[in-house]
Amino acid sequence: MSNGNLQVGRVLRAGTRGFAIGCAVMQPDIPTFGSFVRAEGQTPGSVIYGLIYDVGVEDDPFVRQFISADPPEEVVRDQRENRQVPIEVSVLAVGCSDGETIRHRLPAQPPVTLDWLYQCSDEEVRAFTACFDYFRLVLEAREVPADELLAASLRAAAAARPEGEREAFLIEAGRELARLLASDPVRLEGLLRRLRNV
Amino acid sequence: MTLELSRLTGQVRAMGEELAARERQFADLVELAHRWLAQYADQGERLRHPARAIRAAIPTGEALDAVHPLPAIPERFTVIAADGSQIQPDRHGVALYYLINVGSLVYRHGSGEAPEAHSEPILGYTEADMYENGLLVGGNLLDVRRDLAEITRLADLCAVEPPGSTMALVDGTLILWVLEDLPAEGRCAKVTAYLDQLDRIRKAGAAVAAFVSRPRRAEVTRLLYLASLDGDVNRATQEPNPLEHLPDRAVFEPLPPGARSALFVSPSPINYEYYHPAGHAVHFCYLNLAEEEHDPVIARVEVPAWVARDHDRLALVHGAVVAQARITGDYPYALARADELAYVSGPERAAFEEMVTTALLRVGVRSSLSPKAYYKSLTRRGRRRYRL
Numbered sequence: 001m002s003n004g005n006l007q008v009g010r011v012l013r014a015g016t017r018g019f020a021i022g023c024a025v026m027q028p029d030i031p032t033f034g035s036f037v038r039a040e041g042q043t044p045g046s047v048i049y050g051l052i053y054d055v056g057v058e059d060d061p062f063v064r065q066f067i068s069a070d071p072p073e074e075v076v077r078d079q080r081e082n083r084q085v086p087i088e089v090s091v092l093a094v095g096c097s098d099g100e101t102i103r104h105r106l107p108a109q110p111p112v113t114l115d116w117l118y119q120c121s122d123e124e125v126r127a128f129t130a131c132f133d134y135f136r137l138v139l140e141a142r143e144v145p146a147d148e149l150l151a152a153s154l155r156a157a158a159a160a161r162p163e164g165e166r167e168a169f170l171i172e173a174g175r176e177l178a179r180l181l182a183s184d185p186v187r188l189e190g191l192l193r194r195l196r197n198v
Numbered sequence: 199m200t201l202e203l204s205r206l207t208g209q210v211r212a213m214g215e216e217l218a219a220r221e222r223q224f225a226d227l228v229e230l231a232h233r234w235l236a237q238y239a240d241q242g243e244r245l246r247h248p249a250r251a252i253r254a255a256i257p258t259g260e261a262l263d264a265v266h267p268l269p270a271i272p273e274r275f276t277v278i279a280a281d282g283s284q285i286q287p288d289r290h291g292v293a294l295y296y297l298i299n300v301g302s303l304v305y306r307h308g309s310g311e312a313p314e315a316h317s318e319p320i321l322g323y324t325e326a327d328m329y330e331n332g333l334l335v336g337g338n339l340l341d342v343r344r345d346l347a348e349i350t351r352l353a354d355l356c357a358v359e360p361p362g363s364t365m366a367l368v369d370g371t372l373i374l375w376v377l378e379d380l381p382a383e384g385r386c387a388k389v390t391a392y393l394d395q396l397d398r399i400r401k402a403g404a405a406v407a408a409f410v411s412r413p414r415r416a417e418v419t420r421l422l423y424l425a426s427l428d429g430d431v432n433r434a435t436q437e438p439n440p441l442e443h444l445p446d447r448a449v450f451e452p453l454p455p456g457a458r459s460a461l462f463v464s465p466s467p468i469n470y471e472y473y474h475p476a477g478h479a480v481h482f483c484y485l486n487l488a489e490e491e492h493d494p495v496i497a498r499v500e501v502p503a504w505v506a507r508d509h510d511r512l513a514l515v516h517g518a519v520v521a522q523a524r525i526t527g528d529y530p531y532a533l534a535r536a537d538e539l540a541y542v543s544g545p546e547r548a549a550f551e552e553m554v555t556t557a558l559l560r561v562g563v564r565s566s567l568s569p570k571a572y573y574k575s576l577t578r579r580g581r582r583r584y585r586l
Contacts, residue, residue: 062534065526074305075525077312078535 006119008037008052009089014110017141018050021089021117031055031089034152036120036128039111045099048107049120049128050091051153053144057087091117092144094134104133125160129153129169132176139180147187150177151194170195224444231422231441231449238425239263245421248429250470254420255446255462258481258506262421268456271517274308275363278404279532280351282344283540285547286336287328290571292555295323296340300347301539304355305532307521313532317539320347331381338377342388345374346395352406353398361403362510365518369533372396372408372480372500373466373473389472396478400504405511409519411529413484413498417465418446446484447496453486456520458499461506473502481506485516487523495528 008031009023019039023031031037035052063079071079096107111117120128128134138150154173158166174192181188238245242257249256285297297319304314322328322343328335335343352366374392376385399406419441420434427433450459463469464480473479480500487495499519505511522530542550558565567575 062538069527072307072525073310074307074313075531077310078303078305078315081312082315082535083538 008035008117008119009087011039011111011113011115011117012088013113016093016106016108016110018053018090018092018143019110019117021091023087023089031087031119034149034156036125036153036156037091037117038120038124039115039117041096041107042109042112043098047097047099048093048111049095049097049102050093050117051138051149052089053092053149054090055087056090089117090144092138092141092149094137095128102128102130104131104137106137122160125157129157129160132173135176135180147191147194151191154195224448227441227444228448228451231419231444232452234422234426235263235449238422241425241429245425245429248424248431248434249421250465251431252420252424252434253417253465254424255417255482256465257421258461258463260460262418262425262460264460265453266458266460266516267454268520269513269517271521272308272363272514274306275365275514275518276359277305277307277365277367277518277522277530277532278352278355278359279303279305279367279369279530279536280348280355281369281533281536281540282348283537283542284340284344285542285550286340287334288571289334290568292551292565292567293323293558294328295321295554296328296335297321297542297550298340298344298347299540299542300344300351301536301541302351302355303532303535303539305522305535307518313535315535315539316351318347318351331384338375342374342376346388346391349392349395353395353402356399356402356404356406359402359404363514364402364404365514366399366404366406367519367522367530367533368406368408369537370408370410372406372478372502373464373468376468386472389468390476393472393476393478396502397476400502405505405508405515406502407505407515407519408500409530409533410498410500413447413496414445415498416442416445418449418462418484419444421462422449447498450484450486450496451494453484453494453496455486455488455490455492455494457486458516459484464500477504478502485519487520487528489524495523497523497528 009021012020012022014020021031031052033052033055037050037052039048039050040046041048063083066075066079093106093110095102095104097103135150138144138146138153140146141149154170157173158169161169174195177188177191181191239261242260242262245254246257280300280302282298282300284299285295287294287296299317299319302316302318304316306313322335330339333339348368352368356364356366374389376388380388396406420439423439423441424431424434427437453459461481461483464482466480469480480502482498482500485497485499487497497519499515501512501515505515519530522532525531526534555565566572
């Protein structure tokens with residue numbers, strides 16, 4: 001469960017379709033594949049929503065030195081906890097808000113370098129997934145593992161709901177997927193299988 | 199590309215041949231140096247006075263060829279390293295300022311804890327900051343301020359550590375290099391400020407050392423040459439020294455892994471003028487950092503007199519330097535990290551200059567690069583590719 005103030009990291013580079021974030025340490029609860037995140041838009045009160053689709057641990061020649069050695073625990077912790085921005089998180093933009101209405105479409109402008117990216121609160125996730133128009137943005141995104149990402153996001157959205165509502169939510173999502181992927185039954189079946197594993 | 203590599207081919211080939219020939223010559227000189235080291239090992243006492251006259255390594259009470267094996271390394275001890283970098287004042291820049299950034303790492307061996315990493319920037323911009331006796335604070339004047347900031351940071355960090363098991367480590371030398379053309383009073387004040395910090399480290403119960411990687415000094419080889427002339431200073435200054443370009447480290451390559459050489463006193467005039475009377479006379483030795491069955495890695499380590507004469511502190515420095523260097527293989531881990539924490543990268547510098555420009559604009563000061571700096575920024579930037 002998230003209260004919406006959990007900072008994932010700062011924006012390194014950004015475009016309309018997505019952005020990359022740098023963060024120092026891999027926390028147990030952030031960043032995870034398929035998590036809903038938000039960054040502030042450039043107009044006051046506006047928000048850009050995204051899904052984490054890749055978490056990459058960066059390396060450098062200094063770290064490489066210790067791969068074949070058996071570094072002391074102090075060195076391992078120094079490399080993990082103190083060294084600068086070793087983790088890069090990639091985010092697919094899936095919606096935006098002017099502060100009142102959430103829209104499932106690409107934001108007019110990307111966030112700015114060094115803006116903070118936050119993990120969405122459960123309430124925000126529920127509000128964002130009240131409708132499924134963002135499915136199309138994910139399914140059509142070529143640079144991401146779209147089916148895995150969509151299934152992970154739906155699992156996250158289900159987890160943000162009370163236990164009694166989760167099954168109904170996933171069934172509803174499955175219906176929407178059946179409508180969107182009616183002409184691609186193989187892909188649909190793969191996605192529904194992933195959802196059944198919740 | 200403006201560097202025409204094709205025009206350098208011949209010169210690079212000639213350089214390679216010259217260096218290879220010098221290597222072959224070196225082998226003979228190294229053999230001579232080893233022979234002299236063994237032959238004159240017990241002449242230290244006799245050479246002490248003449249050595250100072252020709253700026254050769256000054257022997258202490260031990261044999262010149264003494265070998266001290268690696269002492270037992272304690273399970274728990276702390277190494278504190280500091281290093282600094284600076285942005286020089288630039289009269290073509292958006293404003294006249296300097297920046298010193300001191301990085302430090304507190305590494306607690308055997309604790310399993312993440313080291314404490316710090317980075318402390320110091321900005322100089324007032325008239326008092328920027329000028330000393332009418333001279334702009336840059337070059338050596340700024341180097342001295344950076345060295346003082348490093349040693350002060352080390353003293354601050356040592357002050358909060360329990361006594362007895364902490365070593366403070368600097369990169370380079372413990373001897374503050376102050377240009378001789380500075381007024382005597384100013385030089386004295388600077389060196390005294392540095393020595394005050396060494397005092398603080400001593401009072402905190404810590405040891406302090408300086409680490410020189412791949413040292414090039416030829417002070418012990420000069421001493422051996424002097425010994426071969428029976429300590430005759432006149433001949434030593436007039437006749438050519440065959441070992442003149444042979445660095446001391448070549449003499450100590452036979453040291454067993456982890457062992458150190460005898461201690462010597464640095465012949466630097468500043469050492470005698472300021473450090474010695476204050477009880478901080480800088481001693482040095484050479485150390486083989488390599489592990490068993492590896493090629494020797496010889497480093498120079500400097501310590502003040504109060505570490506050199508204290509068996510426990512000296513053993514801590516010896517063991518701690520080897521333990522630190524063996525983490526990476528040949529260079530103290532804490533120093534490598536302190537350097538990383540101090541380093542101001544190009545993009546960071548550009549971001550800082552943007553910050554300065556914005557701050558000036560907020561108070562109504564329009565600033566810009568000089569025309570020279572502006573055009574350099576255009577021509578040296580190269581082509582950039584933008585991507586999302």
